[in-house]
Amino acid sequence: xxxxxxxxxxxxxxxxxxxxxxxxxxxxxxxxxxxxxxxxxxxxxxxxxxxxxxxxxxxxxxxxxxxxxxxxxxxxxxxxxxxxxxxxxxxxxxxxxxxxxxxxxxxxxxxxxxxxxxxxxxxxxxxxxxxxxxxxxxxxxxxxxxxxxxxxxxxxxxxxxxxxxxxxxxxxxxxxxxxxxxxxxxxxxxxxxxxxxxxxxxxxxxxxxxxxxxxxxxxxxxxxxxxxxxxxxxxxxxxxxxxxxxxxxxxxxxxxxxxxxxxxxxxxxxxxxxxxxxxxxxxxxxxxxxxxxxxxxxxxxxxxxxx
Amino acid sequence: xxxxxxxxxxxxxxxxxxxxxxxxxxxxxxxxxxxxxxxxxxxxxxxxxxxxxxxxxxxxxxxxxxxxxxxxxxxxxxxxxxxxxxxxxxxxxxxxxxxxxxxxxxxxxxxxxxxxxxxxxxxxxxxxxxxxxxxxxxxxxxxxxxxxxxxxxxxxxxxxxxxxxxxxxxxxxxxxxxxxxxxxxxxxxxxxxxxxxxxxxxxxxxxxxxxxxxxxxxxxxxxxxxxxxxxxxxxxxxxxxxxxxxxxxxxxxxxxxxxxx
Numbered sequence: 001x002x003x004x005x006x007x008x009x010x011x012x013x014x015x016x017x018x019x020x021x022x023x024x025x026x027x028x029x030x031x032x033x034x035x036x037x038x039x040x041x042x043x044x045x046x047x048x049x050x051x052x053x054x055x056x057x058x059x060x061x062x063x064x065x066x067x068x069x070x071x072x073x074x075x076x077x078x079x080x081x082x083x084x085x086x087x088x089x090x091x092x093x094x095x096x097x098x099x100x101x102x103x104x105x106x107x108x109x110x111x112x113x114x115x116x117x118x119x120x121x122x123x124x125x126x127x128x129x130x131x132x133x134x135x136x137x138x139x140x141x142x143x144x145x146x147x148x149x150x151x152x153x154x155x156x157x158x159x160x161x162x163x164x165x166x167x168x169x170x171x172x173x174x175x176x177x178x179x180x181x182x183x184x185x186x187x188x189x190x191x192x193x194x195x196x197x198x199x200x201x202x203x204x205x206x207x208x209x210x211x212x213x214x215x216x217x218x219x220x221x222x223x224x225x226x227x228x229x230x231x232x233x234x235x236x237x238x239x240x241x242x243x244x245x246x247x248x249x250x251x252x253x254x255x256x257x258x259x260x261x262x263x264x265x266x267x268x269x270x271x272x273x274x275x276x277x278x279x280x281x282x283x284x285x286x287x288x289x290x291x292x293x294x295x296x297x298x299x300x301x302x303x304x305x306x307x
Numbered sequence: 308x309x310x311x312x313x314x315x316x317x318x319x320x321x322x323x324x325x326x327x328x329x330x331x332x333x334x335x336x337x338x339x340x341x342x343x344x345x346x347x348x349x350x351x352x353x354x355x356x357x358x359x360x361x362x363x364x365x366x367x368x369x370x371x372x373x374x375x376x377x378x379x380x381x382x383x384x385x386x387x388x389x390x391x392x393x394x395x396x397x398x399x400x401x402x403x404x405x406x407x408x409x410x411x412x413x414x415x416x417x418x419x420x421x422x423x424x425x426x427x428x429x430x431x432x433x434x435x436x437x438x439x440x441x442x443x444x445x446x447x448x449x450x451x452x453x454x455x456x457x458x459x460x461x462x463x464x465x466x467x468x469x470x471x472x473x474x475x476x477x478x479x480x481x482x483x484x485x486x487x488x489x490x491x492x493x494x495x496x497x498x499x500x501x502x503x504x505x506x507x508x509x510x511x512x513x514x515x516x517x518x519x520x521x522x523x524x525x526x527x528x529x530x531x532x533x534x535x536x537x538x539x540x541x542x543x544x545x546x547x548x549x550x551x552x553x554x555x556x557x558x559x560x561x562x563x564x565x566x567x568x
Binding site: 033174175177178180181183184185187188190191192193194235238239240241244 | 373376377378397398400401402404408409410413414415416419420423426427429431432433459461475
């Protein structure tokens with residue numbers, strides 16, 4: 001393979017999917033242990049109105065602006081969930097359900113009613129992602145990876161995601177110990193002087209960041225697959241938290257790479273004349289991995305997948 | 308609810324020479340939603356003693372412990388330990404929550420849980436080295452669990468889980484131990500292992516406060532009792548305060564005849 005086709009067309013989506021998958025799998029580990037997988041789903045939905053609003057207000061689709069909008073929406077939804085829970089006396093799950101469906105619906109409406117649909121954002125991309133659209137036209141082959149001028153033409157999502165993935169994984173690495181203690185035994189953690197509320201809020205923020213990162217790659221709906229499937233699979237394969245996190249990152253990377261390649265080449269290899277959605281394929285591969293682990297794991301739990 | 312006054316303190320002259328307090332609560336009130344769970348509790352816990360907090364279900368025993376540690380918001384009240392405000396005293400306090408309050412399916416080994424007790428020494432970024440592992444192993448052997456160091460915590464019996472929690476508290480090297488129902492649902496061997504460790508801590512001059520529900524073992528296990536039913540009923544030595552009239556007043560019902568009149 002000389003890379004003249006692979007490098008501009010398949011490599012950038014693959015790397016972007018990989019970075020999004022790593023960003024999600026990291027915080028996903030703590031979400032499933034805290035039985036807050038639903039929070040990941042909520043975050044992946046509420047970022048949509050934030051992204052659309054940021055685009056409409058600024059007229060720019062640059063990653064930092066969309067990110068700021070998404071984080072603002074995540075913060076707003078966290079406040080709304082808390083308000084509904086306290087004022088309405090509903091349980092947290094219901095408060096979350098009300099908030100994230102309402103905010104997601106608002107996002108879809110804003111997309112359709114505004115001009116945003118015609119420019120950089122449209123409903124289909126918001127829902128299913130736009131991995132295939134993130135191509136690198138300046139690349140001519142493997143040599144372009146060393147060509148500074150050509151590298152400048154990389155999709156802007158790629159460096160933005162690299163930054164986000166690095167930030168998320170570094171933060172989790174630094175706060176691993178207090179986060180693990182607070183996740184296992186919150187009362188004890190508080191008695192040790194660990195700021196458990198701040199850590200919980202931090203985890204929500206990281207989840208929101210990861211959801212935004214994944215949004216550009218796989219869209220809202222499939223972000224939950226990236227947040228939950230690799231950690232849930234890893235949880236079935238080990239009883240050590242550190243190993244679980246490392247394994248989940250490996251599985252996430254594998255699903256992203258295998259999913260992108262399979263989407264682009266598997267149908268052609270099978271003699272079909274079309275390709276399938278890369279995000280759909282990544283989610284499928286992730287789900288298959290979880291199913292396989294759930295079936296074959298030596299330490300299957302009676303209650304199966306947690307979260 | 309009935310209005311009760313702390314009788315014990317005024318009944319025996321010895322009670323006037325109150326022992327030095329390790330922990331003082333002043334006017335503590337905690338409410339869930341609108342209903343007060345504990346109301347205006349003022350209490351002093353004696354230094355170097357083992358004190359049982361007893362009272363009926365819903366009396367607010369666990370709530371009192373949690374509020375003392377700042378784990379629950381209080382409506383009012385002040386907490387002082389070692390003569391210091393709580394925040395400054397916390398490093399000298401070890402808390403053993405109810406065993407059932409955590410998810411034992413968490414991916415951790417027995418040793419990992421005990422190592423959590425060394426968090427203040429190592430800090431958030433600290434590495435776990437040979438010294439920490441040795442200290443955690445030593446704490447495990449004090450509760451007779453060193454053979455289980457590498458065991459998955461989900462694979463332990465209830466009594467073994469309770470001993471691991473106690474080992475984690477030992478690792479903290481605290482001077483005051485607050486335990487929430489340490490004997491709930493444990494086997495007889497664990498119960499005797501735990502009481503042996505607690506008594507040895509007391510004999511080293513440390514203070515123990517435990518929420519306890521088995522009235523039959525109070526005189527054998529504890530030096531002092533605090534009777535609680537949302538409000539403080541009485542506090543004092545087992546000999547003066549663990550009396551049928553006061554305990555009946557606390558429980559609001561007739562009691563088995565094992566308690567001295």
